[in-house]
Amino acid sequence: MTVVDxxxxxxxxxxxxxxxxxxxxxxxxxxxxxxxxxxxxxPKDVADSHDHVAGSTxxxxxxxxxxxxxxxxxxxxxxxxxxxxxxxELLAHRDPVGDWISVTVRNSQGSFVNVPRLVRxxxxxxxxxxxxxxxxxxxxxxxxDDLDQLxxxxxxxxxxxxxxxxxxxxxxxxDMSPLVTQMTDWARETAGLARIVVLDPAATSAxxxxxGEDFEVPHWAIRGFRPGVRFEVPADSRRHRYVTxxxxxxxxxxxxxxxLGDIARQETIDRPAEPIEQEVRRLFARAxxxxxxxxxxxxxxxxxxxxxxxxxxxxxxxxxxxxAEPPTPEPVAPTTPPETEPDSGTELTGEAGxxxxxxxxxxxxxxxxxxxxxxxxxxxxxxxxxxxxxVTALEERVDQxxxxxxxxxxxxxxxxxxxxxxxxxxxxxxxxxxxxxxxMKWLEARLKDHNDFEHTYAAVPDEYLVxxxxxxxxxxxxxxxFPTVEFTGxxxxxxxxxxxxxxxxxxxxxxxxxxxxxxxxxARREGACEHGLDHYINHTPPGFRTMSAxxxxxxxxxxxxxxxxxxxMFPVPTSVDSTGRVPMKAHFKLDRRGLYPRMHIYDGxxxxxxxxxxxxxxxxxxxxx
Numbered sequence: 001m002t003v004v005d006x007x008x009x010x011x012x013x014x015x016x017x018x019x020x021x022x023x024x025x026x027x028x029x030x031x032x033x034x035x036x037x038x039x040x041x042x043p044k045d046v047a048d049s050h051d052h053v054a055g056s057t058x059x060x061x062x063x064x065x066x067x068x069x070x071x072x073x074x075x076x077x078x079x080x081x082x083x084x085x086x087x088x089e090l091l092a093h094r095d096p097v098g099d100w101i102s103v104t105v106r107n108s109q110g111s112f113v114n115v116p117r118l119v120r121x122x123x124x125x126x127x128x129x130x131x132x133x134x135x136x137x138x139x140x141x142x143x144x145d146d147l148d149q150l151x152x153x154x155x156x157x158x159x160x161x162x163x164x165x166x167x168x169x170x171x172x173x174x175d176m177s178p179l180v181t182q183m184t185d186w187a188r189e190t191a192g193l194a195r196i197v198v199l200d201p202a203a204t205s206a207x208x209x210x211x212g213e214d215f216e217v218p219h220w221a222i223r224g225f226r227p228g229v230r231f232e233v234p235a236d237s238r239r240h241r242y243v244t245x246x247x248x249x250x251x252x253x254x255x256x257x258x259x260l261g262d263i264a265r266q267e268t269i270d271r272p273a274e275p276i277e278q279e280v281r282r283l284f285a286r287a288x289x290x291x292x293x294x295x296x297x298x299x300x301x302x303x304x305x306x307x308x309x310x311x312x313x314x315x316x317x318x319x320x321x322x323x324a325e326p327p328t329p330e331p332v333a334p335t336t337p338p339e340t341e342p343d344s345g346t347e348l349t350g351e352a353g354x355x356x357x358x359x360x361x362x363x364x365x366x367x368x369x370x371x372x373x374x375x376x377x378x379x380x381x382x383x384x385x386x387x388x389x390x391v392t393a394l395e396e397r398v399d400q401x402x403x404x405x406x407x408x409x410x411x412x413x414x415x416x417x418x419x420x421x422x423x424x425x426x427x428x429x430x431x432x433x434x435x436x437x438x439x440m441k442w443l444e445a446r447l448k449d450h451n452d453f454e455h456t457y458a459a460v461p462d463e464y465l466v467x468x469x470x471x472x473x474x475x476x477x478x479x480x481x482f483p484t485v486e487f488t489g490x491x492x493x494x495x496x497x498x499x500x501x502x503x504x505x506x507x508x509x510x511x512x513x514x515x516x517x518x519x520x521x522x523a524r525r526e527g528a529c530e531h532g533l534d535h536y537i538n539h540t541p542p543g544f545r546t547m548s549a550x551x552x553x554x555x556x557x558x559x560x561x562x563x564x565x566x567x568x569m570f571p572v573p574t575s576v577d578s579t580g581r582v583p584m585k586a587h588f589k590l591d592r593r594g595l596y597p598r599m600h601i602y603d604g605x606x607x608x609x610x611x612x613x614x615x616x617x618x619x620x621x622x623x624x625x
Contacts, residue, residue, distance in 0.1 A: 009110040010595055010618065014268045015119060015192040016160050016277065017128040017135060019099040026070065028125055029092050029101065033074065036118045046074065056080075062284055069095035073284050084109035088116070093280050101128070102277055103192070110621055112258065113265075115191040123192065130195075131159030131227070139166075139183045139196035141176055144206045150197060151210065157228030162194040162267050164224050164260065167204040167217035176200055185253065189261030193268050194224075220245045224263060226501055227271075239501045247473065251492055263499045270501075270594060272413050282406055289402055293395045423505060423593065430508060434468070435460065468511050471498050472616065475510055484521035485514060485611050488571040489600075493617035497597050506590040506597045510616060512547055513588040513599055517611045519545040524605050533586065533603055533611075555585045559623035567621060568600060570614025576604055584614045595619060 019025055034044040042059055043052050052059040056079035064071045076088040084107055091102040101122065105113045120137070122128060128135045132153050142150055153163055166183060168176075180198055187196045199207060199217065208216035214237035217223045223242035230236040248256050273281075358370060367374040439460050446452050469475040472494035479487045497506050520536045523529035528541040534554040540546035556568065561583070569581045576582070584600040591597050596619035602612045 009107065010266045010269060011110060011112045011262060012107065012269060013103065013105040013113040013116065013119075013193075013265060015103045016268070016274060017101045017103070017122075017130060017192065019094075019101060020127050020129055021099070025099065025126055026072075026092065026094055029122065030072070032118065032121050032125055033090065036121070040076075042076075046072065062287065064283055064287060069093070071280055071283070083107070083111060086113075090118075091277065091280060093276070098276065100274075100277070101126075112261065115189055115193075119192045128192075130161050132156040133159055133161070133163070133195045135192055136195070137184065137188065137191045139180050139187060139198050141180055141198050141200065142203050143200055144203045147203060147206055147210060150207070151231075153195070153197075154225045154229040155231070159227045160268050160271050161192075162190075162224045162226060162264055164190070164194055164196045164222050165207075165217050166196070166198045166222050167207075167219050168199060168201050169219035170201045170205065172201050186256045187260055189257055190264040193264035194260075215240065218242065218244065222248070222260075224267075224499055226267060238504050241499045241501065241503050243495060243499055247495060251495070255492070259496060259499075262496060266500065266594060272416065278409070282402075286399075286402060289398045290395075293391065293398060296391050296394065419593075423502065423591075426505075468508055471503075472507060472510070473498075475507060475514070475616075478511070479514055479613070482514070482518050484525075484609065485517050485613065487613045487616075488573075489613060489615045490617075493615065496618060497595065497616070500594050500597075502591055502593050505593075509547075509551065509588065509590040510597075510599055513551075513590070514613075516545050516547050517601070517613075521605075521609065521611060524609065532605070533601075551589050553587055553589065557623060560621075561585070563623050564621045568615075570600060570602070570612075572602060572604075572612050572614070576602075576608045576612070582614075584612075590616075 019029075030046055033046055037046070037059075038044050040057075042054070042057070043050075046061050047063075049062045051061075058077040060073075060075040062073045064073075071094075072090070072092045074088075074090045076086075078086045078088075080086070087104075087106045087108075089102075089104045093100055103116060103119055105116055107113055123135045123137070133156075150165075153159075164187070166179070168179070176198065183196050183198055187194070190196070204217060204219065211231050212234075214234045215229070215231055221242045221244045223240060225240045229240060248259070251259060362368065362370060365375075365378055367378060442460050469478055473491075476487055476491060476494065479485055497503055500506070516537070517533075520529065520533055523536060523541055523544050528544065529536045531539075532554070534552065536544075537546055537552050538549050561568070565583060568583050568585060570584045571580055572582050574580050582602050584602045586601050586603065588599040588601070589596075590599055595617075597617060598615070598619055599613060600615040600620075602614060604610045604612060
């Protein structure tokens with residue numbers, strides 16, 4: 001069975017776990033896998049490569065072995081009319097370099113994928129780790145004595161998942177168990193993906209002193225530290241976002257659980273696969289290519305024919321292996337010979353003629369006896385010889401395409417890393433540019449009023465700074481200050497963006513979009529623009545703010561609206577639409593990484609001279625998904 005890889009949704013489950021066992025562990029893994037398959041009513045045999053199909057469920061098991069190494073890949077496809085297709089893939093690999101297990105579960109509809117039961121079982125059976133982290137569903141309570149261990153965990157660049165660190169205030173109850181219990185419940189959908197650490201009050205304060213205010217964990221906040229924290233680089237703190245428990249409380253217990261699960265999943269999905277995992281995947285891909293080519297190469301065996309039943313008196317034979325000795329032919333009336341000459345020699349008739357013809361057939365076909373099996377073998381050889389050239393060409397073509405695919409994968413990996421780094425640099429450059437622009441405005445004002453040059457290099461006063469919002473809550477509060485822009489959407493969607501490593505990028509562009517919208521409304525009011533927002537961005541009048549046209553899309557494709565139009569219906573005042581909801585197809589592209597966040601808007605001009613922001617959050621589903 002060949003399975004086509006599908007693009008990941010940010011709600012898929014993707015885990016990479018190292019197995020650090022001094023004893024052979026593959027048998028234990030296989031046993032747990034067999035138990036899991038049996039619970040689903042599927043064959044437990046995973047010793048050999050095979051495929052199994054039962055209704056809408058398809059199972060594929062592949063095994064590879066080489067001296068000192070072995071690999072197992074299991075793929076399970078389960079179709080549900082209501083929930084779509086769930087694709088589960090398990091990779092287990094053992095060799096002297098390192099042992100590991102990879103688990104991926106995808107849903108075709110982009111639904112949230114719960115932690116697989118098999119992962120919980122494996123975590124209790126095998127010594128699984130993520131870099132310096134051990135996999136455990138129970139949060140760890142750290143005191144001041146544990147800070148060296150915590151700092152090592154956070155600095156570790158080998159880990160794939162987040163470390164959620166919870167800060168507590170001075171004077172909090174000595175008994176920390178209720179908070180640990182609460183965090184255990186909230187973090188149940190992060191198993192295998194992230195680790196939870198709760199700091200007691202003394203540890204929270206000591207941690208802040210050790211790492212500085214840029215990396216501290218505020219009281220009653222959860223901060224997600226991504227792999228490879230660089231405490232010596234203040235700007236790196238922007239990768240590690242936090243959210244206060246007061247903001248989380250709006251979501252309720254289940255909402256918090258789902259939020260932490262979403263954040264943990266996004267981190268592991270965004271992280272590129274380990275080189276060893278990628279190499280093993282390629283080994284399986286090449287082996288599957290060879291298997292398919294070999295299936296084409298195998299000759300088709302003719303289907304069983306009916307037994308030869310010559311009509312000879314009243315007797316019958318059911319043998320399918322008829323000897324070359326022919327039956328005695330019935331006498332036939334002489335016929336007029338054809339006008340054409342025979343091929344060679346004198347044409348024989350009767351029994352001698354039949355024998356001569358059979359001998360000729362045997363000699364030309366190269367078979368000792370004319371039997372059904374002998375004729376089948378001959379036909380198979382003929383088919384095989386005819387297809388050999390085509391199959392060889394096919395095999396070469398498949399190998400070539402596989403090599404090209406692997407090259408593109410490598411290039412994409414490098415480009416993605418370069419793009420991520422460039423985006424971070426662009427973020428910092430944007431902040432520096434904002435400060436420089438503010439400085440210029442202040443200096444111009446001072447020079448004009450006082451003709452004073454001594455303040456050229458002085459610190460910029462706060463009143464001249466147009467500071468960006470600190471988070472999306474701050475952004476929404478800023479929007480309330482603008483009479484021509486109104487946010488009507490779900491505020492909780494923004495919390496997910498605040499916890500992303502690239503939140504500053506999305507937040508910066510969201511703020512820029514709001515400023516553009518306010519200037520667009522001013523341009524409409526002052527008569528400087530008589531058309532819609534798309535025209536304004538592409539033909540911005542002098543003295544008004546704008547942004548790159550590539551950051552704004554005026555509409556969605558018809559296919560997307562047909563399939564996912566309901567997800568783009570957002571609230572507006574009933575004075576704008578009596579139903580209180582309108583489709584918001586126009587949107588700003590806030591970032592091209594992570595959740596690919598978007599801001600969907602509705603332009604009320606000219607009848608309602610305001611712009612309504614109905615959604616700020618993760619990329620909504622589109623037809624191509």
